[in-house]
Amino acid sequence: MIKIKVPKLKMLDSVKLHVDALLTGAKEAIRPGTITIEYPRERRKLPDNFRGYILFSPERCKSCWQCSFVCPANAIKMELASNNRYYPSIDYAKCIFCHFCVDTCPVTALRPTKIHDVVYKDLEEMYTPTEGMVNPPKIIREEKYTVEYVVEGRDLILKRTREMDNLIPEIEPHAEVKEYSTCFDPESCLACGLCVNSCPVEAISITTVGQERRLKIDREKCYGCGICVNVCPMHILKLVKRPEEGG
């Protein structure tokens, strides 16, 4: 353990620092708005990777469940949508804003925003279904300035600009890992067809010909969500990387 010692100041330095503090106080008294940000009339400029309200793009999501698996607060629940796919929903009463879900999403379907001031009436309302995650929540804002702290020399100065800081930073989607499902141990297959029923895009098919069941995974249809891998009672399916196109 490292202990940090308070530096011993000389009498003169000590007096100087005290005077500095008094002067700063006096400055704020004469001309207000040099230290304090007047929320909510002013908006503080936040870094682009600020961990706030989470937005969701269903068109990117491949229902891999990684966000719900990684969530340490168990706030993400996968909900079955009308198109037979599973999409995340967040309970903000549980969310601890660690953004592990955002970081873990392989297809950038979850994006961070700088919105940190949403008001709810009760705990139930804090549960945000998938639909609620697609667009930013409605907040009445009355800010006129964007404020930023800038360090100049030994002073911390508040800078105000008329230009509004964008609450939803633009995130470049990262390269997608393309995978598809395969069977690595067909000799242990029960031919139960649970994988067939679980597939959201009907990429797996089963046909019975006489005393034989034929299973087939359509590599083109499969988008590598991995639900079948999870469902298989014998655990004989796995995702493999799709070879580079044209390579």
Next chain:
Amino acid sequence: MGTQTETLEWRVKIPEKKIEGKAWLNLKKRVIDTGLCTHCSACALVCPVGGIISSPNQEIDFPEWEENCIDCGACIRACHRWEYTPLYDLGDYIDLTAGKSKRFKGQDGAMVTEFMASALEMGLIDRALFVGRDDEWRPVIYHIRSVDQLKNTRVTGTKYSYASVLPELKKAVEVTKKGVGVIGTPCIVTGVRKLQSEFKVFRDKINLVVGLFCMENFYYYQLRAYLEQKGVDLKKLVKMDITKGKFIATMTDSKVSFPVKEMDEIVPHGCESCTDFANVLADVSVGSVGSKAGYSTVVVRAEVGKKVLDYIKDKGYADFSKVNPEIIEKLTKLKKKRIKNIPEEYLSVAFKEDRKKNRENKENKENKENKENTE
């Protein structure tokens, strides 16, 4: 195609149904309702929807089969009584000896425990399934992962009750890295072998199968009721044993014994049609019959078993003695008689062909002998 054996297309053979209806109905009508079921629970292990229930107190059942059974036929594939190939006699073996473990306390010579412990030490397996018990001798399944766990006398020793070993076996197979060891009565061992013949995972991951000599096994609740009626307090019970036709229950303060014959009324149907006494399909068969008191008879049938036995001999973990195979053969013959309890239509095609060949050979021999005699 991937680099390994990853496939996108594969075929699976499914069993032929005997009656119309879902697979479970077929299994129930043909095997369970006819009393052929041995309660090995292989069907409960494979059932992909987990609907088949195996409890130590009742017959195998699938209560909500009408809704939940997906008619995949895996339970039929796993069942070794669907097409019944009766096994009998002492079977093939490499080595026949009697042993007494120096490290463990068990039913007789604790050789089952010794084999599993040595296999764990050798790194042949990383977990073994043991049937232990609770305060009232209810069977409980333990995943044994270190030799020290076997010092517990609740884990070792015979329980004479059905236990759902096979459903636990699936969990063990899923997590194992080196392999799993299983112990079982002939029905469980036959069930394991059937699973291994049908599904590759079990072939790859079950490395040691130790079989027990077995005349019959009981449903826990029936055994309990029977013993209580005989004045046995299960909480005080220390050991149950069957020797020389007598069931002996040893308690902390007293002993109760009675002829096993009296227990015939609670022998489950599955045992009535079982002909395998010496556990023909196991890697190693162990039992008390054929060796002197305090020793277990060990029948080594497979190379794996031989390897473990050599290891035990090298380390000096056990004392060895002689076996009297005649007594074992007498009991195998006694159990073989139960073959008459199996209805003809349940015997497998392979068995019938084998039997036909044997009979023809016998007739040929007799004919030859007759000819020679007449000449």
